[in-house]
Amino acid sequence: MAEEIKTPAKIKVIIDNITVEVEPGTTILNAARKIGGEVTPPAMCYYSKLEGSGGKCRTCLVEVAAGSTADPRPMPKLVASCRTTVMEGMVVKNITSEKVIDARNGVVEFLLINHPLDCPICDQAGECHLQDLGYDHGRAGTRYQFARRTFKREDIGPYIQLHMTRCILCYRCTYVADQITEKRVHGIVDRGDHAAISTYISRAIDNDFSGNMIDVCPVGALTDRTFRFKNRVWFTKPMDAHRNCDNPKCCGKATLWMRGDEVYRDTSRKDEWGEVQSYEGKPGWICNTCRFEKKKANDWEVEGPTEVSRHSVIGQNKYDSLSIPNDPITPMLNGKKPKLLMDIHNVSEVNKPDIHLGEIDGPAHGDDFLKKV
Numbered sequence: 001m002a003e004e005i006k007t008p009a010k011i012k013v014i015i016d017n018i019t020v021e022v023e024p025g026t027t028i029l030n031a032a033r034k035i036g037g038e039v040t041p042p043a044m045c046y047y048s049k050l051e052g053s054g055g056k057c058r059t060c061l062v063e064v065a066a067g068s069t070a071d072p073r074p075m076p077k078l079v080a081s082c083r084t085t086v087m088e089g090m091v092v093k094n095i096t097s098e099k100v101i102d103a104r105n106g107v108v109e110f111l112l113i114n115h116p117l118d119c120p121i122c123d124q125a126g127e128c129h130l131q132d133l134g135y136d137h138g139r140a141g142t143r144y145q146f147a148r149r150t151f152k153r154e155d156i157g158p159y160i161q162l163h164m165t166r167c168i169l170c171y172r173c174t175y176v177a178d179q180i181t182e183k184r185v186h187g188i189v190d191r192g193d194h195a196a197i198s199t200y201i202s203r204a205i206d207n208d209f210s211g212n213m214i215d216v217c218p219v220g221a222l223t224d225r226t227f228r229f230k231n232r233v234w235f236t237k238p239m240d241a242h243r244n245c246d247n248p249k250c251c252g253k254a255t256l257w258m259r260g261d262e263v264y265r266d267t268s269r270k271d272e273w274g275e276v277q278s279y280e281g282k283p284g285w286i287c288n289t290c291r292f293e294k295k296k297a298n299d300w301e302v303e304g305p306t307e308v309s310r311h312s313v314i315g316q317n318k319y320d321s322l323s324i325p326n327d328p329i330t331p332m333l334n335g336k337k338p339k340l341l342m343d344i345h346n347v348s349e350v351n352k353p354d355i356h357l358g359e360i361d362g363p364a365h366g367d368d369f370l371k372k373v
């Protein structure tokens with residue numbers, strides 16, 4: 001008799017007052033991604049298509065206000081949402097927690113101790129996750145008084161340049177080398193403020209999939225030498241395109257970054273979290289031939305403009321139908337105006353509950369309240 005396969009019951013978790021149901025074993029971060037929008041913590045090192053990634057950068061910290069229905073005690077410290085799995089009845093606070101915002105500000109301050117604010121001359125500007133984080137959580141000045149660590153730029157083969165000064169040691173490129181190329185020949189050497197990507201990274205260029213390291217790098221530490229300083233991403237128009245690639249590991253689907261008919265750069269296609277899209281359950285990595293050698297529009301079958309869904313400058317003024325990221329706040333407010341997060345009558349007896357300031361003509365005076373007493 002065929003054995004009955006039971007699908008495990010889904011788990012209910014509340015994140016920023018929004019309830020979501022997910023499979024057991026889902027991390028808080030992925031549960032929040034199911035809700036989308038601002039409720040989702042930022043992630044600089046986690047990358048869903050790279051096994052083992054996450055747990056390095058601490059940008060995804062959240063507060064667990066109740067551990068589970070069985071044990072509703074809060075967790076004593078903020079936890080990394082990319083590494084913590086949900087429990088039935090868990091209550092999580094992200095943007096509704098002052099502690100989280102404060103901690104995230106601190107994490108960004110630490111990341112920016114060594115990472116230079118050279119966005120005006122960095123090729124990653126406009127698609128850099130640290131730039132976005134800096135806008136949301138950065139301080140106007142720095143409190144750091146010591147010498148910052150700097151490195152010389154290094155060309156690692158004809159296609160990739162490493163600028164270690166910008167590296168935030170997220171390890172994503174090492175996971176790409178481990179999991180997509182045949183042999184990893186680079187890694188992070190030394191510890192503490194001496195930690196750096198090993199120069200043996202230069203050997204990784206032998207592999208046909210090394211270009212994917214550029215795509216996963218969240219900052220401008222690994223850049224495409226064939227595109228450096230050629231254009232700003234927001235002046236180009238991203239177009240979805242595909243070709244019949246004979247490399248069986250290459251998905252053959254790419255984004256062409258064009259200006260007029262000219263193709264400036266080929267990258268893998270990204271999803272709303274800035275990660276490569278999946279096709280039939282597999283990550284859509286592209287080979288170096290598609291990425292670096294097919295730079296003519298007629299090398300590809302162009303499908304049409306790429307939908308830009310991140311709140312990125314790339315989409316500004318470009319499309320009529322720019323898809324706006326899912327806004328979970330409006331339903332949470334239950335019809336109230338965004339600024340009226342709290343009804344004063346619910347929490348204070350100072351104003352008479354039956355007198356509404358909005359219904360009084362002109363400015364309110366003491367008399368307005370006395371009349372109805």
Ligand code: SF4
Pocket residue numbers: 166167168169170171172173174197213216217218219221222
């Ligand atoms: S080079 Fe980029 S991808 Fe690699 S560890 Fe540094 S920041 Fe991460």
Ligand code: FES
Pocket residue numbers: 042043044045046054055056057058059060061080081082083
């Ligand atoms: S994304 Fe969770 S620690 Fe980096």
